[in-house]
Amino acid sequence: MARRQAGRPAFLIVLALSSLAGLLPATGCNSAGGSKDDRAGTVRLAMPADPATLSFSRAHDFWSLVFTELIGDALVGLDASLEPVPRIATQWTWSEDHRQLTFELRRDALWHDGKPVTSADVVHTWKVLTDPTHGNSAWSAAMSAASRVSAPDRWTVVVDYDEPFAPALGSWCVPLIPAHRPLDDPQLVGCGPWRFESWDRGARLVLEANTEHYAAPRLRRLVFEIIPDRTTRYQALKTGELDMTGLTPEQVRTFRRNEDLQRRLAITQYRILYFFFVAWKDDGPGSLFHDPRVRRAMTMAIDREELTRLFDDLCETGATAFHPDGWAFDQTVEPWPYDPQRARTLLAEAGWHDSDGDGVLDRDGKAFRFGLMYALGSAETERIAAFVQQQLAAVGAEMTLDANEWAVFLDRARDKRDYDALMMGWRLDVDPDVYDLFHSNQRTTGRANYAQVADAQIDALIEEGRRTLDRQARRAIYSRLQQRLHQIEPVTVLFYPSSPLAYDRRLEGLETSPLGPLRFIPGAAAWHWAADGGRP
Amino acid sequence: MLAYALRRCLGALLTVLALSFVTFAVFAWLPGDPLAAFESQRRGRALDQARRTALVEELGLAAPLPARYLRWLDNALRGDLGRSLRTQRQVTEELSHRLGPTLELSIASTLLALLASLPLGWWLARKRESLLDRSALVGLVALYALPIFWLAMLLQALLAVHWSVVPLYGRLPASGASGLGTRLHHLALPAACLALHQLAFYARFARNTAAEGLDSIQTLFARACGLTEARITWRHGILPSLVALITLAGLVLPSLVSGAVLIETLFAWPGLGRLFVVAIQARDYPVVLAMTVVIGSLTVTGSLLADLGGRLADPRLRHQVSER
Numbered sequence: 060m061a062r063r064q065a066g067r068p069a070f071l072i073v074l075a076l077s078s079l080a081g082l083l084p085a086t087g088c089n090s091a092g093g094s095k096d097d098r099a100g101t102v103r104l105a106m107p108a109d110p111a112t113l114s115f116s117r118a119h120d121f122w123s124l125v126f127t128e129l130i131g132d133a134l135v136g137l138d139a140s141l142e143p144v145p146r147i148a149t150q151w152t153w154s155e156d157h158r159q160l161t162f163e164l165r166r167d168a169l170w171h172d173g174k175p176v177t178s179a180d181v182v183h184t185w186k187v188l189t190d191p192t193h194g195n196s197a198w199s200a201a202m203s204a205a206s207r208v209s210a211p212d213r214w215t216v217v218v219d220y221d222e223p224f225a226p227a228l229g230s231w232c233v234p235l236i237p238a239h240r241p242l243d244d245p246q247l248v249g250c251g252p253w254r255f256e257s258w259d260r261g262a263r264l265v266l267e268a269n270t271e272h273y274a275a276p277r278l279r280r281l282v283f284e285i286i287p288d289r290t291t292r293y294q295a296l297k298t299g300e301l302d303m304t305g306l307t308p309e310q311v312r313t314f315r316r317n318e319d320l321q322r323r324l325a326i327t328q329y330r331i332l333y334f335f336f337v338a339w340k341d342d343g344p345g346s347l348f349h350d351p352r353v354r355r356a357m358t359m360a361i362d363r364e365e366l367t368r369l370f371d372d373l374c375e376t377g378a379t380a381f382h383p384d385g386w387a388f389d390q391t392v393e394p395w396p397y398d399p400q401r402a403r404t405l406l407a408e409a410g411w412h413d414s415d416g417d418g419v420l421d422r423d424g425k426a427f428r429f430g431l432m433y434a435l436g437s438a439e440t441e442r443i444a445a446f447v448q449q450q451l452a453a454v455g456a457e458m459t460l461d462a463n464e465w466a467v468f469l470d471r472a473r474d475k476r477d478y479d480a481l482m483m484g485w486r487l488d489v490d491p492d493v494y495d496l497f498h499s500n501q502r503t504t505g506r507a508n509y510a511q512v513a514d515a516q517i518d519a520l521i522e523e524g525r526r527t528l529d530r531q532a533r534r535a536i537y538s539r540l541q542q543r544l545h546q547i548e549p550v551t552v553l554f555y556p557s558s559p560l561a562y563d564r565r566l567e568g569l570e571t572s573p574l575g576p577l578r579f580i581p582g583a584a585a586w587h588w589a590a591d592g593g594r595p
Numbered sequence: 596m597l598a599y600a601l602r603r604c605l606g607a608l609l610t611v612l613a614l615s616f617v618t619f620a621v622f623a624w625l626p627g628d629p630l631a632a633f634e635s636q637r638r639g640r641a642l643d644q645a646r647r648t649a650l651v652e653e654l655g656l657a658a659p660l661p662a663r664y665l666r667w668l669d670n671a672l673r674g675d676l677g678r679s680l681r682t683q684r685q686v687t688e689e690l691s692h693r694l695g696p697t698l699e700l701s702i703a704s705t706l707l708a709l710l711a712s713l714p715l716g717w718w719l720a721r722k723r724e725s726l727l728d729r730s731a732l733v734g735l736v737a738l739y740a741l742p743i744f745w746l747a748m749l750l751q752a753l754l755a756v757h758w759s760v761v762p763l764y765g766r767l768p769a770s771g772a773s774g775l776g777t778r779l780h781h782l783a784l785p786a787a788c789l790a791l792h793q794l795a796f797y798a799r800f801a802r803n804t805a806a807e808g809l810d811s812i813q814t815l816f817a818r819a820c821g822l823t824e825a826r827i828t829w830r831h832g833i834l835p836s837l838v839a840l841i842t843l844a845g846l847v848l849p850s851l852v853s854g855a856v857l858i859e860t861l862f863a864w865p866g867l868g869r870l871f872v873v874a875i876q877a878r879d880y881p882v883v884l885a886m887t888v889v890i891g892s893l894t895v896t897g898s899l900l901a902d903l904g905g906r907l908a909d910p911r912l913r914h915q916v917s918e919r
Contacts, residue, residue, distance in 0.1 A: 103769065108873055111681045120681075191645035200643065260692055261865025262766060282769050286863040290748060291764050294756050298763055466878065467626045 100279035102302045102566065102586055105286045105295065109260050114243050115236045116187045119197040128578055129266060129281075130249035131234025134162050134181065134216070136580035139572040141385070141489050143228055144580050147176055147235070147250070148216075157223035157528050162216040162231070167273050170237050171248045178210030183238035185218075193242070201230035223526045225533060226490035252276050252584045261285060274580075277568070277587040296324065296561055303562035303569075303576070308371040311559050325564045328557045329571035330384055332487040334377060336550045337431065337447065338509035339480050347429055347479060351547045355395060356405035358551040360454040361447055362397040367554055369442065374554035379544045380485070380493050383555060384573050386530070387491035387537040392545050394552065402454045413455055420455035429479035430461035434468035443553065444482060474504050481509050482553075489574070491537055494521050497549065510549035517543055565589040596913065600903055607895040614891040615671075615884070619664050622880040630656075654680075671888070677881040681874070686885045689870060694852065696766055697866035700859070701851040703782055704789035712794040713836075716801025720832055723806045732799065739795035744857045747788040751861070754784060764863040785862040789855050800843070804836035841904045848897030849890050 110122035118127040134148035148162040168176040185208040188199050204227055207219040220227060240248050247255040252274060253266040264283045268276040284301065286292045293310050295301040297320065306314060306326070314320055339348035339357060348354050363376040378394040381387055411420040411427055420427040433444055441462070448458045461478065463471060471477040485496070485507075495501055498521050501508035520540040527533040560576060562569055568585035569576060577583055630650055651657055655666065670677065676686035715731075722728045755763040761784045767773050768781070808814065808831040817827050856868035867886065874882035906912045 109682075111877075112683060114683075117683065191643070192649045195646050195650070199646070203643075259767070259865070261696070261869060262863070263769060265769075284765070284769070284863065285865070286764055287860045287869060288863070291751070291861055291863060294751060295763050298756055298759065300763055464626075470626060 099588060101282055102278055102280075102583070103282045103284055103300065105284045105292045105301050105304050106264075107285070107287050109258075109285055110264070113247055113255065113258070115184075115196075115234050115249070116193060116242050117196055118234075119195060124197055125577055126255075126264070126266075127234045127249075128232075128251070129253040129583070130247060130251050130255050131236075132168065132176070132249065132251040132272075133234055134164070134231040135228060137229075137232060137489060137572070137574070137578075139570050139579050141572060141574070141579070143232075146580070148231070151228070151231075153528055157526070158220050160218040160220070160227060162218070164214045164216065165273065166214060168250055169271055170239075170250045171254050171269060172240075172246075173271075174237070174239055176235065176237075176250045177213045178216045179213075180235050180238045181216045182208050182210050184233060184236040187236055187242065188233065198230070198233045201226075202233065204230060223528060225525050225528050226488070226492045229488070229490045232489075253281060256280070274584055276584040278583070281583060302566055303560065306559045306561050308373050308559075311371065311373070314561060323564060324561050326559055326561050327569070327571055328373070328559045329575070330375070330382070330555055330557045330573055331575070332382060332489070332573045333484055334380065334382070334487065334555045335374075335443070335482075335484045335553045336380070337480055337482045337553065338550045339548075340476065340478060340509070341511050341513075341549065347427070350409045352405045352409045353411070354548040354551070356402040356409070356454065357451065357456070358395045358548055359398045359405070360402040360456070361450045361551060361553070363394065363553060364397060366443065366446060369446065370439070370554075370556075373559060374556040377552040377555045379541045379552060380487070380496055380550070381491055381537065381541050382487050382573065385487075385491050387534055389538040389541045392538075392541045395545075395548070399450075399454050406454065406456075411455070418452075418455060419457045426457065427455060428457045428459070430459045431480050431482055432461040432463060432468065432471065432478035433482040434465045435462045436465065440482075447482070447553075472509060473507070476504075476511070483509070492521070492525055493540070494525065497521065497544065512547075512549040514543070514547060514549075517547075596906070599906075603899055603902060607899050610895050611888065611892045612668075615668070615888045616664060618884050618887045619667065620660060622884065623660050623663070625878075667884075671885075676885040679874070679879050679882050681877045681879040681882070686881050689882060690867065690885060690889070693865060693867045693870045696864060697852055697859075697868065699766075699778075699782065700785055700789065700855065700864060700866060703786040704793060704855075705847060705851070707786055707790035708793035708797055711790070712797035713801045715794075716798040716803075717805050717828070717833055717836070719798070719802040720805035720809055720836075721828060723802070723809070728802075732802070735795040735799050738791065739799075741792075743788065743792050743855075744861060746791060747785075747858060747861050750784060750788060764861075766864055785858050785864055789858050797843075800839070801836050804839040805832035808832050808835040838905070838908045841908055842901045846897070848900070849893040852889065852893060 106122055108122070110118075110126050111120045112118060112123050113126050113130070114123075115127050115131055118124050133146050135151070136144045136146040138144050147164055147168045149165045151160060151162045153160055162181070164176070164178060164181075166175070170176060185202055185205065187193055188196055188202040191199075204220065204224055205218045206221050209217050209219075211217060218227070218231075235250060236242070237244070237248055237250070240246070249255070250272075252269050252272045253276065254269045256265040256267045258264045262285055264285070266281045266283075268279050284295070286295060286301075289307055289310070292301065292304045293306065296304045311326065314324075314326065337357070339354045340346065341349050341354075343349060348357075367374050367376060375383065376394050377383060378392045381389070383390075406420060406427075410422045412422070413420050415421065431444060431447065433440055435441075444460050444462070448460060451458045458480075472481055472483070495507045497508060497510075497512045497514075497517055499508070499513040499518050500506075502511050502513065517540065520536055520543065524533055524536045524540065527536060558575070560571065565588055566586060567589055568581075568587050570579075570582075570585070572579040630647065655663060658666070667677065674687065676690075678684065679686055679689055682689065719728045719731055751763060754761050762768070762781050766778070766781055768777060805828075809828070811831060814827055814831045817831060822830075852867060855866075856872055858864065859866045859868040860872070870882065871886050873879075874886070
């Protein structure tokens with residue numbers, strides 16, 4: 060529930076690899092157009108489509124969030140390892156009962172129109188985002204966690220919570236909305252390190268550095284070229300029209316064979332906050348996947364290492380829904396090994412035998428048959444589904460492929476729970492809280508507990524984790540939670556994808572985080588061209 | 596003729612109305628949530644009840660389908676096509692922003708294609724049934740059958756990446772230059788790719804209609820009367836094929852604004868075709884509906900114009916009408 064509510068069950072369409080490679084991470088680039096002077100100090104990136112909006116109060120798609128975060132600024136930022144760092148708030152303190160959070164604001168933060176950023180703006184931001192009649196923003200849900208936000212003086216903000224809520228801090232990464240400007244302000248006045256310069260819809264969006272910012276960028280300008288096609292983006296990187304772009308696995312292969320390109324461009328890779336999994340629906344004692352041994356057998360029957368090789372190792376296997384780069388990750392919890400023999404034994408222990416010799420297991424006259432539901436969208440998803448089908452057939456489980464258009468998928472998955480097992484990708488939050496995915500409260504319609512997990516131990520650990528503000532104590536709780544999740548295996552983690560990013564070697568200061576190259580502190584503010592000449 | 600024209604206009608109007616209703620109804624009856632445009636952007640996270648209620652209220656989704664359609668129609672007739680669900684901007688604003696680039700590309704490519712294909716077609720008609728004509732026809736069929744995106748990617752790789760003679764993508768450079776030369780430079784490759792595809796079609800069309808005229812008994816008679824070959828070619832070959840071209844207006848007119856999705860995507864051209872694709876993916880039905888109605892109306896208008904224009908230009912067709 061922390062920051063970035065946007066990222067929920069991911070969009071399978073985007074099956075990570077390819078799209079992430081191409082779509083999510085930004086790309087950058089430099090102009091083939093402009094004069095030499097113009098180009099120095101500019102980085103050109105690419106994005107596949109226009110952001111839906113640049114409005115602070117309505118941003119909800121990926122690129123809208125990226126731009127509102129660049130143009131805007133927040134009380135708290137996240138560094139490359141996703142740890143909170145001070146931004147407009149110079150410091151924050153929790154009350155003893157952990158229900159009140161107090162922020163001290165810096166005095167030198169200014170809106171782009173020169174007015175100071177004060178506590179009134181923070182209160183205004185909270186009010187706008189929690190008002191249901193005002194459209195919807197990806198931040199709305201996170202903002203609603205606070206019961207009251209007040210401003211005792213110009214530079215202090217006090218936030219009250221009904222109960223201790225550890226993920227709360229992350230929600231203050233929300234870009235602030237100026238109280239002195241109209242909502243949906245066409246001027247797009249923010250207080251961030253980048254100012255809005257121009258947006259030619261369908262073509263490009265340009266930001267210029269805000270030199271008045273307390274942490275001003277080193278570059279002068281960021282140009283986002285809107286290039287929907289992945290091949291064109293890659294070609295533009297080759298011609299030097301872009302300085303940076305995400306690559307598909309196939310493009311990584313051709314890149315690695317091209318020595319000329321490698322002299323000019325470098326490649327980096329980062330694991331995104333996303334994972335791909337199969338949820339085994341457990342509706343209670345009668346259901347196929349009620350027995351944890353059966354679910355574990357399913358996991359052990361699927362060779363996940365082989366799956367990652369299918370994608371050129373641009374992804375990694377994992378044990379649970381805890382991201383390998385997160386602070387709460389417990390590396391002692393290892394994925395179940397690929398062991399079809401052991402899978403068969405587990406299934407036999409659960410009562411499944413092939414008594415009629417037809418190659419499909421059965422129990423009490425009922426065959427082990429089920430459908431795997433997923434959303435249509437990419438060839439990769441189809442490939443993974445077919446792979447899982449083939450692997451499960453080898454242990455005697457007959458799985459049919461149940462592909463659906465996205466809206467139908469959502470309707471059946473989330474609203475009707477009309478599936479046996481479901482495969483999808485999920486965008487994780489920055490905070491490791493897994494309430495949405497595994498708390499028994501989230502089994503209801505519209506919620507995201509797709510495996511229908513109802514486990515008292517898991518519920519208790521999730522709740523305790525949310526209440527615990529101390530990092531060490533919280534980590535210990537999540538360690539126990541990972542062990543429990545691993546033990547009952549409500550979902551099989553297929554992989555955590557990585558996103559490859561190619562960029563001009565002369566660009567310095569480029570780092571990546573699980574949120575990509577832009578959405579962390581310092582992000583693009585640290586980029587600069589090498590002293591010996593910058594652009595070609 | 597006047598009665599016929601009126602009858603055709605009325606028919607066209609009814610067709611457009613029916614088209615808009617069917618599109619409207621299809622979107623209403625599609626499985627899934629009508630607020631999916633908001634949901635998919637939220638990566639599948641359900642909207643909370645208060646927000647859902649507010650949105651249903653704002654979008655007027657609670658009313659029954661016929662009432663919603665009538666309200667949409669009423670607004671549309673007054674020039675208000677609603678707001679895009681994805682961007683919250685007026686649909687008319689979204690469309691008009693993209694119309695210019697699309698017209699630029701489609702008009703340029705159609706002109707290019709016609710300028711190149713008609714003379715080629717007429718020349719082939721004069722050489723009809725020769726080895727040259729036959730091999731050219733095979734070549735044209737092959738060109739027409741080539742996937743346009745493949746052709747475009749090949750030309751991009753050669754002309755933009757390898758030889759750097761044209762820009763790889765985009766309509767205007769980031770430098771802000773927007774002179775005629777810059778525009779034409781950016782337009783050249785995408786327009787040529789589209790034109791190559793159309794060229795194969797038009798050239799065959801021109802060749803066949805001209806050949807038909809040149810093979811007719813009238814040509815034989817003209818030749819017997821001692822008319823010059825040039826005059827014969829003009830009167831019995833070129834002229835009839837130009838008249839026949841009018842009937843193609845029904846195809847050309849809608850394609851001018853529907854946008855070439857593949858080419859626009861490949862060349863990052865900010866046209867209507869791409870807007871349409873993004874709108875469909877986001878289930879942004881006000882935009883899809885508006886585009887469908889606009890393209891549908893142009894198709895109907897195009898075929899109407901082709902029909903009436905053909906009759907005006909070609910006495911034989913008029914004659915058929917009066918006989919009927």
